[in-house]
Amino acid sequence: MTIARAAAAAGAAADLEQVVRAAEKGALRMPIAGIVPLGEAIPALTDFELRSGPRRGKLIITT
Known part of the structure; x- marks a missing residue:
C-alpha cells in the first residue's frame, strides 16, 4: 500500500467514524x-x- 493510499484510507475511516457517531445520536436525516x-x-x-x-x-x- 502506498503512503497516499494509506492516508486516504485513514481519512475515510475517520469520516466513517463521524457518520457512525452522528447516526448514534440520531442526527442524520434522510x-x-x-x-x-x-x-x-x-x-x-x-x-x-x-x-x-x-x-x-x-x-x-x-x-
Missing part, C-alpha cells in the same frame, strides 16, 4: 420524496428522474 409499491416503481422512478429542478429526498420502493 428526506423522503415518495413511497411507492414495487409494481409502480418504474413509472415512479421515471417521473422522479424527469422532474425539473433539484431532487429533494429519496424514493422508497416497498414490496
Whole structure:
C-alpha cells in the first residue's frame, strides 16, 4: 500500500467514524420524496428522474 493510499484510507475511516457517531445520536436525516409499491416503481422512478429542478429526498420502493 502506498503512503497516499494509506492516508486516504485513514481519512475515510475517520469520516466513517463521524457518520457512525452522528447516526448514534440520531442526527442524520434522510428526506423522503415518495413511497411507492414495487409494481409502480418504474413509472415512479421515471417521473422522479424527469422532474425539473433539484431532487429533494429519496424514493422508497416497498414490496
